[in-house]
Amino acid sequence: MPVEIKSVGIKDVAKVANVSPATVSRVLSGRPVDPAMQERVQAAVISTGYRPNLAARRLRSQHTNTIGLILADIRNPFFTAVSRAIESLATARGLRVILCNTDEDPAKEAMYLELMQQERVTGIILAPSRQRVTRAGDLAMDCPVVLIDRAIPGAREDCVLLDNEAMAGLLLEHLHDQGHRRIAGLFGASSSTGIERRNGFERAAARLGITVDALAIPHAPGEAEKAVAALLSGPDRPDALMASNGLMLVSVLRALRSLSLEVPRDIALAGFDNSDWMELIGNGLTVIEQPVEEIGRTAMTMLLDRLEHPDAAMRKTVLSGKLIARGSSARNPATGS
Amino acid sequence: MPVEIKSVGIKDVAKVANVSPATVSRVLSGRPVDPAMQERVQAAVISTGYRPNLAARRLRSQHTNTIGLILADIRNPFFTAVSRAIESLATARGLRVILCNTDEDPAKEAMYLELMQQERVTGIILAPSRQRVTRAGDLAMDCPVVLIDRAIPGAREDCVLLDNEAMAGLLLEHLHDQGHRRIAGLFGASSSTGIERRNGFERAAARLGITVDALAIPHAPGEAEKAVAALLSGPDRPDALMASNGLMLVSVLRALRSLSLEVPRDIALAGFDNSDWMELIGNGLTVIEQPVEEIGRTAMTMLLDRLEHPDAAMRKTVLSGKLIARGSSARNPATGS
DNA sequence: TTGGTCATAGAAAACGTTTTCTCACCACTT
DNA sequence: AAGTGGTGAGAAAACGTTTTCTATGACCAA
Numbered sequence: 001m002p003v004e005i006k007s008v009g010i011k012d013v014a015k016v017a018n019v020s021p022a023t024v025s026r027v028l029s030g031r032p033v034d035p036a037m038q039e040r041v042q043a044a045v046i047s048t049g050y051r052p053n054l055a056a057r058r059l060r061s062q063h064t065n066t067i068g069l070i071l072a073d074i075r076n077p078f079f080t081a082v083s084r085a086i087e088s089l090a091t092a093r094g095l096r097v098i099l100c101n102t103d104e105d106p107a108k109e110a111m112y113l114e115l116m117q118q119e120r121v122t123g124i125i126l127a128p129s130r131q132r133v134t135r136a137g138d139l140a141m142d143c144p145v146v147l148i149d150r151a152i153p154g155a156r157e158d159c160v161l162l163d164n165e166a167m168a169g170l171l172l173e174h175l176h177d178q179g180h181r182r183i184a185g186l187f188g189a190s191s192s193t194g195i196e197r198r199n200g201f202e203r204a205a206a207r208l209g210i211t212v213d214a215l216a217i218p219h220a221p222g223e224a225e226k227a228v229a230a231l232l233s234g235p236d237r238p239d240a241l242m243a244s245n246g247l248m249l250v251s252v253l254r255a256l257r258s259l260s261l262e263v264p265r266d267i268a269l270a271g272f273d274n275s276d277w278m279e280l281i282g283n284g285l286t287v288i289e290q291p292v293e294e295i296g297r298t299a300m301t302m303l304l305d306r307l308e309h310p311d312a313a314m315r316k317t318v319l320s321g322k323l324i325a326r327g328s329s330a331r332n333p334a335t336g337s
Numbered sequence: 338m339p340v341e342i343k344s345v346g347i348k349d350v351a352k353v354a355n356v357s358p359a360t361v362s363r364v365l366s367g368r369p370v371d372p373a374m375q376e377r378v379q380a381a382v383i384s385t386g387y388r389p390n391l392a393a394r395r396l397r398s399q400h401t402n403t404i405g406l407i408l409a410d411i412r413n414p415f416f417t418a419v420s421r422a423i424e425s426l427a428t429a430r431g432l433r434v435i436l437c438n439t440d441e442d443p444a445k446e447a448m449y450l451e452l453m454q455q456e457r458v459t460g461i462i463l464a465p466s467r468q469r470v471t472r473a474g475d476l477a478m479d480c481p482v483v484l485i486d487r488a489i490p491g492a493r494e495d496c497v498l499l500d501n502e503a504m505a506g507l508l509l510e511h512l513h514d515q516g517h518r519r520i521a522g523l524f525g526a527s528s529s530t531g532i533e534r535r536n537g538f539e540r541a542a543a544r545l546g547i548t549v550d551a552l553a554i555p556h557a558p559g560e561a562e563k564a565v566a567a568l569l570s571g572p573d574r575p576d577a578l579m580a581s582n583g584l585m586l587v588s589v590l591r592a593l594r595s596l597s598l599e600v601p602r603d604i605a606l607a608g609f610d611n612s613d614w615m616e617l618i619g620n621g622l623t624v625i626e627q628p629v630e631e632i633g634r635t636a637m638t639m640l641l642d643r644l645e646h647p648d649a650a651m652r653k654t655v656l657s658g659k660l661i662a663r664g665s666s667a668r669n670p671a672t673g674s
Numbered sequence: 675t676t677g678g679t680c681a682t683a684g685a686a687a688a689c690g691t692t693t694t695c696t697c698a699c700c701a702c703t704t
Numbered sequence: 705a706a707g708t709g710g711t712g713a714g715a716a717a718a719c720g721t722t723t724t725c726t727a728t729g730a731c732c733a734a
Contacts, residue, residue, distance in 0.1 A: 051454055055396040059396050077412065083438075087438065103421070257617060
């Protein structure tokens with residue numbers, strides 16, 4: 001004899017409480033119902049161990065109360081930090097979050113976008129993969145989409161981005177203030193952030209009247225190391241380097257280390273994305289810290305706004321980061337010049 | 338006049354292809370059907386832009402082809418690495434993954450476990466929150482559960498764990514081999530991994546015939562720093578430290594830095610969980626690297642096995658990590674003694 | 675030819691909810 | 705006192721699929 005042959009449904013609860021299934025549904029969704037019945041239903045829910053079937057609920061009610069969060073790289077602490085902010089806001093509003101990781105693979109990205117549509121999600125927050133940057137931004141989703149971190153050229157979706165140009169400029173100015181004049185920057189070649197940061201870097205250099213090296217580095221292992229080695233063996237060795245993201249920063253450090261150069265004693269180094277270990281390197285690394293919590297909050301807010309006003313104009317929010325100044329070298333060139 | 342008043346369903350496809358909905362369903366799920374019809378259906382699917390409704394599919398077919406992956410801390414690179422492995426295996430088998438982050442909060446964990454049941458997931462892989470360790474392991478889920486990383490005492494679920502005792506012993510032996518004799522270990526007080534690693538540490542010390550300090554550190558900001566400060570201001574200063582996880586390792590480094598001590602010049606340091614920045618600190622940090630890919634693969638395999646054999650005996654898989662030996666100090670005590 | 679088995683595809687039921695529809699009841703208004 | 709409006713709960717439809725059931729026709733053996 002089977003112990004529990006069939007899972008308990010709303011009808012079973014109704015039977016136990018001596019009411020109609022409709023009434024159980026009403027109690028469960030908090031709509032007005034006779035207090036006596038409400039009590040009976042609640043007791044029945046507990047005694048039967050009823051658990052709503054979300055698939056059935058979604059099918060009938062035609063809203064999933066779910067948003068899709070598609071991230072380009074779940075190993076990147078920036079993305080996980082943003083996801084935490086988004087997730088906590090979403091649950092506070094009674095929305096579930098489906099988290100997907102594309103690993104910077106456009107095929108996986110397309111697969112997940114399709115999947116989200118099949119799930120009939122309410123909305124999507126997408127951190128596009130790098131390669132997306134090349135294709136025109138025709139997402140053509142049935143639900144609102146908010147882009148974060150990376151822009152898709154020509155996209156008609158709302159987005160929230162870091163002010164990459166300004167921040168790269170800020171970083172260069174910081175290095176300049178510290179007395180550095182021969183500055184080289186390494187930027188991701190294929191991401192919109194890399195390109196924007198590079199633009200900001202070069203414009204700031206023009207403003208400051210200094211000449212700089214701005215290198216576009218392919219996203220492949222060893223490329224940054226090669227570039228650093230080439231830079232430092234060249235005729236006029238830079239006295240400061242700048243990296244356009246956290247991964248590249250580590251690569252640059254590794255390269256410097258293999259050349260037996262120490263930061264900031266022998267060369268200055270700055271970059272993007274703060275990590276807890278950065279203060280442990282030499283005198284620390286100067287970086288731009290992104291306002292992760294605010295990015296997540298803004299993206300969520302924009303998505304909710306868009307759901308309320310589907311036909312409002314496209315919005316683009318640009319946020320500033322925070323310069324974490326560290327790594328003033330012992331023999332600071334600014335005082336030495 | 339509305340452009341697209343209603344989303345296209347399987348009936349619309351059927352109408353276009355001049356077949357019954359059942360036949361469309363059969364084509365979609367790859368069951369045998371007349372080639373001519375199959376072609377018509379496939380054409381109709383494309384021309385109508387049909388997208389299956391997963392909620393309806395799940396409701397009717399009664400299987401979700403979805404597994405829940407509940408992680409204690411999405412910011413921990415160990416967990417994200419494991420999740421990548423799990424995710425890729427799952428999609429290869431046509432399973433979707435719902436990723437949830439409890440932030441070490443037992444209430445959130447309970448909430449997500451309940452949610453997974455409401456989603457009627459096929460199975461769950463759970464990295465329990467730290468506090469779980471205290472409560473008895475009565476998950477009482479309706480679906481199979483595989484535990485990873487942390488054990489729940491008395492749990493009846495399958496699990497895959499690191500051989501924490503052995504690895505902690507290995508690490509201590511390494512420090513001992515390097516000539517260190519006054520060794521202190523800092524271990525998370527409330528996680529099963531912390532406790533097991535501490536046990537392994539103390540047993541190995543007994544084996545080696547040395548006395549060690551094994552400290553249980555509460556999981557709160559500043560605690561590890563306090564403990565390090567106390568240790569190093571005490572009468573017989575340790576010449577080597579060991580930390581039971583990555584977070585604590587950073588805290589210890591920070592504390593040492595504020596005491597102007599350098600690793601490994603002034604003191605040796607070892608711990609768990611490898612990170613790419615570790616080789617950049619001093620001469621590098623010796624750590625135990627966990628076999629993340631294998632952990633994920635094993636968990637997934639165990640889950641699938643359990644689905645096939647629900648009544649098989651409970652299994653516990655214990656995996657070994659890899660010692661990444663780094664950080665031999667310039668004035669190595671082993672050669673200096 | 676006839677009867678039986680098998681394969682194939684359409685018809686209809688079913689999945690577990692929410693929502694709409696309907697009806698009974700009660701309180702007001704006129 | 706009779707109509708009217710509002711309220712609250714049960715009945716039944718609906719959500720978009722898959723699956724079961726049924727009917728038709730083909731094929732084969734007797």
